[in-house]
Amino acid sequence: MNFKRNFPLAEICTLNIKEIASYYCEISDFEDIEEIRSFISHKNIPFLLLGEGTNIVPTDTFKGLVIQNQIKGIELLDSFTIKVSSGENWHDFVEWTVKNKKYGLENLALIPGTVGAGPIQNIGAYGSEIGAYIKEVTFYDFHKDKVGAFSQKDCNFSYRSSVFKEKPELFILSVTFELNNEPKLNLSYDSLKEQISKDGLNEKNLKPIDIFNTVKKIRTRVLPNHLKQPNVGSFFKNVYIKKEELKKLKLPSDIQTFEQDDIVKISSAHLIEKFGWKGFRRGSLGISEQHSLVLITYEETSGEEIVTLSNEIIKDIYSKTGLKLEVEPTFV
Ligand SMILES: Cc1cc2nc3c(=O)[nH]c(=O)nc-3n(C[C@H](O)[C@H](O)[C@H](O)COP(=O)(O)OP(=O)(O)OC[C@H]3O[C@@H](n4cnc5c(N)ncnc54)[C@H](O)[C@@H]3O)c2cc1C
Structure with a gap:
């Protein structure tokens, strides 16, 4: 080697x-x-x-x-179960599923990265999460020098998290997906529905390929391209709190919140924009003009500068609202 x-x-x-x-x-x-x-x-x-x-x-x-x-390979175990090696590119695999009439992953089109990293933070977008379609994850445990497997339940998936976040010694080798042979479209996300109607598509005749293409179209418009403008996607997670905790915060009245049962989701993008960080630039880095959750580098920078800016934003929003934003990517 x-x-x-x-x-x-x-x-x-x-x-x-x-x-x-x-x-x-x-x-x-x-x-x-x-x-x-x-x-x-x-x-x-x-x-x-x-x-x-x-x-x-x-x-x-x-x-x-x-x-x-860079471990590659896609293996069909039966008509709806697919075992994918962890080094495959995620978007290419999603495209493969649509072409091969295995449905469910369309809403997750164009998320950058590998298949094997997907379960780590339970990648999600447009109302879907990878964890819902995973049957099993196989891994090599560097500590025990042994290959093992976790079922979907063992993976303990939640919003941008899983059991793997706490176990960096596990090298994910493959992910087995259980997909649908018949399309089951997920139109739960408002911006997806809006784009579909803007494009004059009839909801009743929609096919998975239409969702795949619409998601690609929205993402290309709203997110800076990491290959041209270096970034790691959303730098901060959205905030989920219990309804009763909302009263204790000093949130501006026009901040977007979404209630589901006892839980309230607060849009971090909206908070960052509201407090003036969208489009902020200092030297070689800043927050994207295009999307307030995305930290971008304009030229070569140090890790320290990134940590400093990220902490500054967290502190500012905390002092003004009482909410502590959490970063999404892994700091190394
Ligand atoms: C423009 C842009 C848009 C994005 N949009 C989204 C989005 O919509 N939704 C979303 O959830 N994420 C999004 N992301 C984040 C990113 O795409 C995902 O987190 C993706 O899964 C990372 O894949 P990767 O192969 O690049 O992982 P890496 O960045 O290489 O690694 C990420 C973490 O996973 C670990 N890891 C990687 N591979 C393995 C493995 N085989 N076994 C064990 N650990 C491993 C690493 O140690 C690290 O902790 C976006 C990123 C960008 C740049």
């Missing part, structure tokens, strides 16, 4: 950050895991698993081995 030294993290993550990793390797065959394991234990260094680097924020030099996952 080729272990590279002093590897620039900007080459493998979608923020333009000048931090480096002491060592870097790619894995495209699980057979290589033994060599990687002995490299780590011989050098006595930590490791970091990476897919396409679209959801990590390197905050300093990583004094360990970055392992970039």
Whole structure:
């Protein structure tokens, strides 16, 4: 295997950050895991698993081995069960499902990254989450030197979270999906419905490919393209609180809230915009003009600068509302 030294993290993550990793390797065959394991234990260094680097924020030099996952393959287990290797690109796989008449993932089109990273934060968009379609996740446990599997229930999926968030020693090898052979369209998200009606599509005749294309269209319009304008998607999570806690906050009356049973969702995008951070720029980084949840880098920057700006925004909103925003990407 080729272990590279002093590897620039900007080459493998979608923020333009000048931090480096002491060592870097790619894995495209699980057979290589033994060599990687002995490299780590011989050098006595930590490791970091990476897919396409679209959801990590390197905050300093990583004094360990970055392992970039490129294990590929799609296997049909029966007419609606599909086992996908973790290094496959997520959007390409969603497109494959639509073409092959396996339905359910259309609302998750164009989310960047790999299939294997999807379960980590239970990727979600336009009223859908990956966890709802997962039957099983297989992994290699670096601590126990053993392959294992979690059922959907074991994964403990919730909003932008799962059991894997607390277990960085688990290398996700494959994800098995149970999809629908018959279309079951999810039009629960208002902006999706609005776009469909704007495009003159008749809801009664809609097909999964229409949802797939509409989601692509909306995302291309509302989100800065990470390949042209370095970013990691939403930098902050939306806030979910109990209804009774709402009274204790100092929220401006026009802040968007969405109530469901006892829980209230507060739009972080709206909060960030309301308090003047949308379009804010300081030196090499700022908050996108296009989408207030997206932190972007204009030129090479340091991890420290990103952490400073992110903390400043969290502190500002907390002091004005009593709400503490949480960051979505993984800080390394
Ligand atoms: C423009 C843009 C839009 C986005 N939109 C959305 C969105 O709508 N919804 C959403 O949920 N997310 C969104 N994201 C975030 C991102 O796309 C997802 O989190 C994606 O799953 C990250 O995939 P990745 O392969 O790039 O993971 P990486 O960034 O490489 O890694 C992310 C985390 O997963 C871990 N990891 C990666 N692969 C493995 C593995 N095989 N085994 C174990 N751990 C692993 C890493 O250690 C790290 O902690 C967006 C990002 C961008 C840049």
